[in-house]
Amino acid sequence: MRFKWAILFFVLTIATVLTGCEQMIVLDPKGPQAAVQARDIILSAGIMLFIVLVVFGMLIYMLVKYRASKQGDDYEPPHIEGSPLVEAIFIGIPIVIVAFLSVVSVQSNYKVEAPPEGYEAEPLVIYAASSNWKWHFSYPEEDIETLNYLYIPTDRPLEFKIYSFGTISSFWIPQLGGQKYGMADMVNTLHLAADVPGEYMGRNANFNGEGFAENTFNVKAMSQAEFDKWIEDVKNTAQPLTEEKFTELLEHGHLGQMTFTGTHLSFLPPPEGEHGGHNHGSSSTNNDHDDHDKDEEHHHH
Amino acid sequence: MEFFERFAIPHPSPAIYASMVAIGITVIAIIAGLTYFKKWGYLWREWLTTVDHKRIGIMYLISALLMLFRGGVDAIMMRAQLAVPENTVLDAQHYNEVFTTHGVVMIMFMAMPFIIALMNYVVPLQIGARDVAFPRLNALSFWLFFMGAMLFNISFVIGGSPDAGWTSYFPLAGTEFSKSVGTNYYMIALQIAGLGTLMTGINFIATILKMRAPGMTLMKMPMFTWSALITNVIIVFAFPVLTVALAMGTMDRLFATNFFTSDNGGMDMLWANLFWVWGHPEVYILILPAFGIYSEVISTFARRNLYGYKSMVWSMVIISLLSFTVWVHHFYTMGQGALVNSIFSITTMAIAVPTGVKIFNWLLTLWKGKIEVTTPMLYSLLFIPIFTIGGVTGVMLGMSAADYQYHNTMFLVAHFHLVIIPGVVFAMLAGLTFYWPKMFGFMLNEKIGKISAWIIAISTLVAFMPMFISGLDGQARRMYTYSESTGFTIWNMISFVGAIGLAIGFILIVYNIYYSIRYAPRNVGSDPWNARSLEWATPSPVPEYNFAIVPNVKSSQALWDAKKHGHELFKGKIEKIHMPNNSGVPFIMASIFFIWGFSFIFAMWIPLILSTIAIFACMAYQSFEKDDGRYISVEEVKETEEKLGGTKI
Numbered sequence: 025m026r027f028k029w030a031i032l033f034f035v036l037t038i039a040t041v042l043t044g045c046e047q048m049i050v051l052d053p054k055g056p057q058a059a060v061q062a063r064d065i066i067l068s069a070g071i072m073l074f075i076v077l078v079v080f081g082m083l084i085y086m087l088v089k090y091r092a093s094k095q096g097d098d099y100e101p102p103h104i105e106g107s108p109l110v111e112a113i114f115i116g117i118p119i120v121i122v123a124f125l126s127v128v129s130v131q132s133n134y135k136v137e138a139p140p141e142g143y144e145a146e147p148l149v150i151y152a153a154s155s156n157w158k159w160h161f162s163y164p165e166e167d168i169e170t171l172n173y174l175y176i177p178t179d180r181p182l183e184f185k186i187y188s189f190g191t192i193s194s195f196w197i198p199q200l201g202g203q204k205y206g207m208a209d210m211v212n213t214l215h216l217a218a219d220v221p222g223e224y225m226g227r228n229a230n231f232n233g234e235g236f237a238e239n240t241f242n243v244k245a246m247s248q249a250e251f252d253k254w255i256e257d258v259k260n261t262a263q264p265l266t267e268e269k270f271t272e273l274l275e276h277g278h279l280g281q282m283t284f285t286g287t288h289l290s291f292l293p294p295p296e297g298e299h300g301g302h303n304h305g306s307s308s309t310n311n312d313h314d315d316h317d318k319d320e321e322h323h324h325h
Numbered sequence: 326m327e328f329f330e331r332f333a334i335p336h337p338s339p340a341i342y343a344s345m346v347a348i349g350i351t352v353i354a355i356i357a358g359l360t361y362f363k364k365w366g367y368l369w370r371e372w373l374t375t376v377d378h379k380r381i382g383i384m385y386l387i388s389a390l391l392m393l394f395r396g397g398v399d400a401i402m403m404r405a406q407l408a409v410p411e412n413t414v415l416d417a418q419h420y421n422e423v424f425t426t427h428g429v430v431m432i433m434f435m436a437m438p439f440i441i442a443l444m445n446y447v448v449p450l451q452i453g454a455r456d457v458a459f460p461r462l463n464a465l466s467f468w469l470f471f472m473g474a475m476l477f478n479i480s481f482v483i484g485g486s487p488d489a490g491w492t493s494y495f496p497l498a499g500t501e502f503s504k505s506v507g508t509n510y511y512m513i514a515l516q517i518a519g520l521g522t523l524m525t526g527i528n529f530i531a532t533i534l535k536m537r538a539p540g541m542t543l544m545k546m547p548m549f550t551w552s553a554l555i556t557n558v559i560i561v562f563a564f565p566v567l568t569v570a571l572a573m574g575t576m577d578r579l580f581a582t583n584f585f586t587s588d589n590g591g592m593d594m595l596w597a598n599l600f601w602v603w604g605h606p607e608v609y610i611l612i613l614p615a616f617g618i619y620s621e622v623i624s625t626f627a628r629r630n631l632y633g634y635k636s637m638v639w640s641m642v643i644i645s646l647l648s649f650t651v652w653v654h655h656f657y658t659m660g661q662g663a664l665v666n667s668i669f670s671i672t673t674m675a676i677a678v679p680t681g682v683k684i685f686n687w688l689l690t691l692w693k694g695k696i697e698v699t700t701p702m703l704y705s706l707l708f709i710p711i712f713t714i715g716g717v718t719g720v721m722l723g724m725s726a727a728d729y730q731y732h733n734t735m736f737l738v739a740h741f742h743l744v745i746i747p748g749v750v751f752a753m754l755a756g757l758t759f760y761w762p763k764m765f766g767f768m769l770n771e772k773i774g775k776i777s778a779w780i781i782a783i784s785t786l787v788a789f790m791p792m793f794i795s796g797l798d799g800q801a802r803r804m805y806t807y808s809e810s811t812g813f814t815i816w817n818m819i820s821f822v823g824a825i826g827l828a829i830g831f832i833l834i835v836y837n838i839y840y841s842i843r844y845a846p847r848n849v850g851s852d853p854w855n856a857r858s859l860e861w862a863t864p865s866p867v868p869e870y871n872f873a874i875v876p877n878v879k880s881s882q883a884l885w886d887a888k889k890h891g892h893e894l895f896k897g898k899i900e901k902i903h904m905p906n907n908s909g910v911p912f913i914m915a916s917i918f919f920i921w922g923f924s925f926i927f928a929m930w931i932p933l934i935l936s937t938i939a940i941f942a943c944m945a946y947q948s949f950e951k952d953d954g955r956y957i958s959v960e961e962v963k964e965t966e967e968k969l970g971g972t973k974i
Contacts, residue, residue: 047812048797050730064727065797072717079684079713086691087706090627091698101694106633106686114685115636118678125674125724130667132726137663156502191497192593194658194733198799202729205659207594208496208587212660229733231490231803232497234417 049198054220054245056140057201064132068125075121136201139181140217145248147181147215150174151289154193154206154228155274157235162287168258169265171273171282173242177251178221184214187294189274194230197243203229211296218245235277242281258283267291331506331927332484336418340402345482374907376460377869381467382446383764386757388471389439395478396435397831399427401824404788408821410809420805421488422481422507428491429511432607433518434474436745439753440614441470441525444553446760448529450860450867451547453538453876458531460905461947466521466528468915473518476922480510484927487511490803492604493574495585495596500578509926512575517918519567526560529553538859540878544638547858547881548624548631552617555641556610559648563606570599579928594659601652609648611745613641615752616683619705622755623687625856626702627694630882633686640679647676657725658732666725673723680716684709699854700774704755707782708747715743718793733803736796739789746785754778754834762853766866767845773837781830788823791816851970857882862894864969870902870957873966899966902957910950914943 051066053059088094139147151162152174161170174197176182186195188206195214196203204214218224228239246254263269265284270292273279334341359365372380402423406415415423449457457463480486485505489498498508533554537546546554574596576582583591624631631637653661653669687709698706718740722731731737762768792800795816800807807813852861862884863872874895879886886892921936923929 048794049799050797058730061727061730064724065721065730068721068724068727072720075681075717076710076713079688080710082685082688083691083706083709086688086694087696090691090694090696092628092695095695099695101627101629103630104632104689104693105630106636106689110689111633111636111682115678115682118681122671122674122677122720125720126671129670129674129724129726130663132724133663133667133670136726136729137666190587191502192494196801198730202726203658203732204729205656207659209592210660225799227799227801229801230494231421231733231801233488233502234421236421236801237417237804237806 049225053199053201054222054224055200055216055218056142057136057216058199060132060135061202064128067128071121071125137215139183139215143179143181143217145177145180147183148177149183149185150176151185151187151287151294152195152206153187153189153288153294154191154195154232154239155189156191156233157228157239157277158273158279159195159226159228159239159241160273160288161241162289163255164287164289166255166258167286168255168262169284169287171279171284172240173281174226174244175251175254176218176243176245177248178218178245180217180248182216182218184216185294185296186212186214187296191232192230193228193232193239195226196229197224197226199224200243205230209295211294221245221247238278259285334482334485336416336485338419341481348482369909370907373912374464374909376456376464376905376907376911378445378449378457378460378463379764379867379869381463382442382444384467384471385438385442385445388474389435389442389753392430392435392438392474393831396427396430397828399423399430401828403427404817404821404824406805407807407817409818410807410811410814412806415805417805418488421490421803422486424803425487425490425493425507425511426477426481429477429487429515432491432611433515434470434477436611436749436753437518437522438470438474440556440611440749441466441522443549443618443753443756443760444525444529444556444614446764447756447860448550448553449532449536450763450863450871451550451858452533452536452541453859453872453878454532454536455871455875455902456905457528458536459528461908461911462524462528464908464911465914466524468911469521469524469918470518472915472919472922473514473516473521476517476919476926477510477514480507480514484510492600493596494600495574495577495591495593496587498574498578498596499586500581501586506926509575509578512571512578513922513925516568516571516575517922519564519571522560523564523568526557526564529557530561533557538876538878541883544635545878545881548620548634548637549614549617549858551638552613552615552620552641555645556613559606559610559613559645562649563603563610566599567603570596570603573599575925579925594656597656597659598652601655602649605652605655606645606648608745609644611749613644615749616641618752618756618759619687619708620690621856621858622701622705622759623690624882625759625854626697626699626705627691628697628855629690629694630857630885631686632689632692633682634881636682637686640682643679644676647672647679651676654723654725654728657728670723670725674720677716677720677723684713684716698775699758700769700771700778701755701759701854703775703778704751704758707778708751708755711743711747711751711782711785714790715740715745715747719744731796733801734796735792735800735802738802739792739796742789742792743785746789747782751778751781754781759854760860762849763851763860763865763867766849767841767847768849768853769841770837770845773833773840777830777833777837780826780833784823784826784830786823787826788820791819791823852884857885859883859894862887864966866969868962868965868969870904870962873899873902873962899959899962901959902962903954904957905954906952908952910943910947914940914947917943 051062053062149164153160159172161174186204186206188208190208193206194203195206200216200218204212222245224243226241226243262283262285265286265288270288359368406412406420485507487507487510489503489508493508493511496502533550573584577584577586583589585591585593585596620631651669651673654673657666722728722740758769758774795813800813851864859876874897876894877896879892883894887894917936917939921933924933924936
């Protein structure tokens with residue numbers, strides 16, 4: 025029975041995939057948003073595995089029972105048009121499953137789009153901008169900026185404001201939550217939070233040319249006290265970020281990790297607020313000094 | 326000097342030089358061979374100017390198989406590059422070009438012509454027609470597709486390949502970030518091929534609606550014809566969007582407009598929307614004819630009528646409608662908020678319902694059947710479990726909150742390959758094996774066929790299942806390399822082994838064709854599979870007029886009724902048959918389109934203007950040409966039928 029072997033092979037393949045789950049970072053969440061997504065993935069994978077097994081079971085049954093070699097020469101298969109009852113079952117059960125998954129999906133959508141609940145602290149706003157092939161992280165309240173690495177406090181909501189200098193990128197820290205696009209003409213908001221201190225991988229997930237593979241950043245989650253101390257250190261040791269310096273950074277391809285005091289938000293405002301709405305008619309990449317003050321107010325409210 | 330620099334290869338690599346030499350030698354060999362064997366006249370009269378849907382179908386088929394190997398070589402290069410961490414076989418730029426051309430070639434120049442090949446060959450036969458509604462337009466469709474494909478394929482030796490992914494998202498695909506002419510090739514070659522496809526869509530809708538044999542009402546059409554009808558309706562609605570998007574993209578690149586750029590009011594999201602408003606229905610354009618093939622094959626070799634014919638038809642109609650309502654699931658992460666994502670999440674998962682109906686109908690067609698496992702049936706049986714794995718992971722991807730984690734990862738790559746390979750490629754290989762005796766009058770070797778089917782099926786799983794894991798482990802798609810510390814190595818190595826297996830399977834198919842041409846018996850008759858629909862009621866190989874007498878139909882399995890219930894298919898007597906004349910216009914016009922496209926890509930305005938005028942001249946010539954076709958006399962038909970052992974009068 026070659027078919028039995030084939031089916032065995034399929035089942036083993038699926039089993040291999042499932043046992044591989046343990047180490048996969050998406051299924052090893054370190055924050056509430058990633059936990060919602062991991063739960064959805066496991067739940068839907070479980071239900072789908074049930075469907076796969078039903079289909080496999082039916083296929084094996086049909087092939088074992090109705091092979092030509094198992095039947096007499098005089099057997100004539102009957103003409104069967106279909107049965108409303110059988111077809112109702114095969115339409116009804118998938119509808120129930122899809123309806124259930126839809127409810128789960130909609131609930132999760134609102135969860136991952138909203139600030140995570142259960143935290144007392146105010147959200148920490150971080151602007152994450154990509155350029156070929158770097159990540160610029162601005163902490164407007166702390167008035168510092170980092171390049172290609174990210175320090176975050178644990179147990180506090182994080183509000184990422186994502187945009188891009190150029191191509192579309194996708195900001196992704198798998199263990200804290202799924203990704204969102206950064207584009208040149210609008211700012212996207214992504215709410216994340218980290219519950220566990222540690223070091224996590226962050227990367228651009230959307231292809232953006234030659235340097236894409238190395239378009240990564242390191243994320244380090246630490247307690248609020250340690251985070252505050254780091255801010256203090258940065259303020260004491262780092263160089264200020266000037267407009268000239270930032271323009272120079274944008275021109276380079278890959279660069280290592282860097283730290284600055286001040287942010288690029290003050291002289292190169294992100295495409296949000298009056299600059300947002302897909303940037304109709306005006307160019308936000310121009311250095312517009314008239315809007316400069318308004319934007320500063322906007323970030324410090 | 327700057328002008329000539331644009332034609333240079335942007336990155337020299339021994340593989341590209343070797344390909345250039347190989348292309349040169351092949352072209353010289355073909356020209357020399359045709360001249361030596363004095364086949365130029367034969368080639369022109371029998372193939373280049375033909376308007377016969379069967380010959381056009383075969384030319385589509387040959388093109389699709391060639392492109393399968395071109396896209397396959399790209400795939401092997403990618404998997405080889407990723408097999409070990411920090412590999413340097415390809416550099417980043419070369420890898421980007423390879424995955425871009427792999428995607429475009431496989432979707433546009435392999436899968437599309439493959440389904441259109443089978444549609445061309447089978448649909449007129451299945452509905453008892455003499456040809457398609459507009460035979461000359463059909464020839465033009467083919468030659469436009471062919472010239473578009475050839476134009477795209479020369480990109481890697483002249484000027485550089487496109488490198489912005491098969492989706493070519495702007496602004497990356499704009500001149501600011503993709504400076505070479507590569508993306509121009511993408512825009513223009515797809516435009517030319519896409520126009521051909523749109524014409525095919527119109528042609529086949531007219532054919533199926535107007536040219537069915539007497540008695541064949543819509544609900545008595547064989548399932549493959551139904552799938553072809555619905556597919557062509559989707560083509561007619563979807564392809565104009567691609568035409569417009571490509572035209573806008575071309576203007577951005579060549580005339581510095583700002584539809585999709587970062588500044589001056591351009592909107593990169595607009596490209597993503599237009600691309601996927603075409604791109605998502607495109608998926609169903611590919612898969613529905615495949616479903617049609619499976620329906621034919623499974624019911625033939627289960628020796629039973631198709632279970633749930635009506636629900637099969639309705640599920641396809643519903644899939645075609647839903648296919649236009651889900652495009653946003655390709656960019657859940659573009660920031661449209663929870664409400665919009667929720668709506669598209671629900672419509673996306675809803676497609677699983679009609680698709681599931683089809684899977685269960687095929688399973689129930691096996692029920693109480695008398696299942697015979699031939700090569701086409703083996704592909705169909707292997708399709709069911711593998712496609713189910715691909716399909717259910719599609720439902721998982723449809724859940725938008727979870728998609729934030731799958732988006733742009735290898736998980737997605739695994740999903741769509743496990744849908745498209747069993748869905749489209751297996752179906753086309755099943756269809757190729759199934760219809761081979763009808764096309765060429767002999768069977769492909771069953772033993773080699775089955776071995777290759779097994780190798781391809783198992784290799785597909787070996788190649789793509791590991792990607793589910795590496796995707797959930799954070800491997801983004803389109804990364805040309807990774808470090809060992811990521812832990813992706815083992816999974817990519819397994820995928821590479823699977824890719825090698827796939828290559829072996831496809832090479833075996835070519836060997837099978839060679840082997841069968843040499844050794845297969847030639848007396849297989851007109852109905853070697855004991856099949857059920859009309860295409861098997863006419864002699865093999867099929868005479869140019871298809872049917873000496875137009876058949877009379879009472880059900881969706883007309884031939885089966887004739888064989889089992891003694892229905893008389895061919896009533897009346899042979900009369901003279903009206904056929905269209907061959908024409909060189911489609912080939913010449915498409916060749917001018919090639920020059921037009923090449924001039925456009927390199928912004929050579931004078932040849933562009935001249936070729937534009939020449940294209941309009943062709944249209945004018947065609948419009949004023951008085952050609953009412955010709956008649957095949959009764960004696961000639963009788964003689965042919967006698968020679969082929971067809972209808973006895």
